[in-house]
Amino acid sequence: MxxxxxxxxxxxxxxxxxxxxxxxxxxxxxxxxxEETFSKLxxxxxxxxxxxxxxxxxxxxxxxxxNTTLDSYLxxxxxxxxxxxxxxxxxxxxxxxxxGIGFAGSxxxxxxxxxxxxxxxxxxxxxxKEAIIKSKSKGQSDRKLEYKGVFNGWxxxxxxx
Numbered sequence: 093m094x095x096x097x098x099x100x101x102x103x104x105x106x107x108x109x110x111x112x113x114x115x116x117x118x119x120x121x122x123x124x125x126x127e128e129t130f131s132k133l134x135x136x137x138x139x140x141x142x143x144x145x146x147x148x149x150x151x152x153x154x155x156x157x158x159n160t161t162l163d164s165y166l167x168x169x170x171x172x173x174x175x176x177x178x179x180x181x182x183x184x185x186x187x188x189x190x191x192g193i194g195f196a197g198s199x200x201x202x203x204x205x206x207x208x209x210x211x212x213x214x215x216x217x218x219x220x221k222e223a224i225i226k227s228k229s230k231g232q233s234d235r236k237l238e239y240k241g242v243f244n245g246w247x248x249x250x251x252x253x
Contacts, residue, residue, distance in 0.1 A: 113191055114202065119248050120237060123204070126169050127239040130246055133165040133174070134206050138184030141176035148175045171204065179209050187249075200252045207245045208234065 114122075123130060140146035149156050150173040151163045162174065171188040179185050185207045192201035205211075211234035230253040237246040 111191065113193070113200070116235065116248065119190070119202070119204075122170060123237045123246060123248075124239055127244075129165055129168045130204070130206075131244065133162075133169070133188075134184070134186060134245070136161060136165070137174055137176060137186055138206075141178065141184055146174075146176045149173060169204070179207065181209075183207050185209065194253070198253050200250065203249045203251070204237075205234065205247045205249045208247060208249070211236075211247060 137146055137149075149159060149162050151166060166172070166174065166188070169188070170190055173189050175187040175189075177185045177187070186205065187208075188204040188206075190202050190204060193199050194201070212232045214233040214235040232249060232251045234247040234249045236243050237248055238244075
């Protein structure tokens with residue numbers, strides 16, 4: 093009985109606190125409006141990662157030393173956290189969580205990603221909402237984000253399971 097009550101509470105809590113998914117157009121617009129901040133964030137977070145001072149960071153979480161610079165950058169672009177990874181070729185890769193919904197292993201998440209290895213290129217036929225639902229499979233798509241026609245390593249990543 094207690095597990096059932098916890099389950100009902102979680103379902104209600106998740107259902108009441110979900111913000112709507114941003115559209116790709118709003119994500120692109122946010123990137124274009126704040127491209128300078130994205131560039132500064134990439135430079136700063138990659139430097140911290142190289143200096144072994146950053147693997148992951150979540151603002152307002154006592155497990156992490158407060159970093160007001162990261163807090164500011166994430167706030168400006170609407171990011172919830174940042175993860176650093178060193179690619180096989182030695183370059184820096186970042187993942188910035190911006191939105192997600194899910195329960196018990198299935199759901200969706202949106203991220204800004206920087207210099208990712210092996211992006212899963214967005215395919216309009218394969219990655220439509222209808223095609224994803226019909227396939228019932230896990231997957232990911234990555235769309236390049238450009239500023240004034242120039243690609244600077246940033247992607248919009250949609251993961252679904």
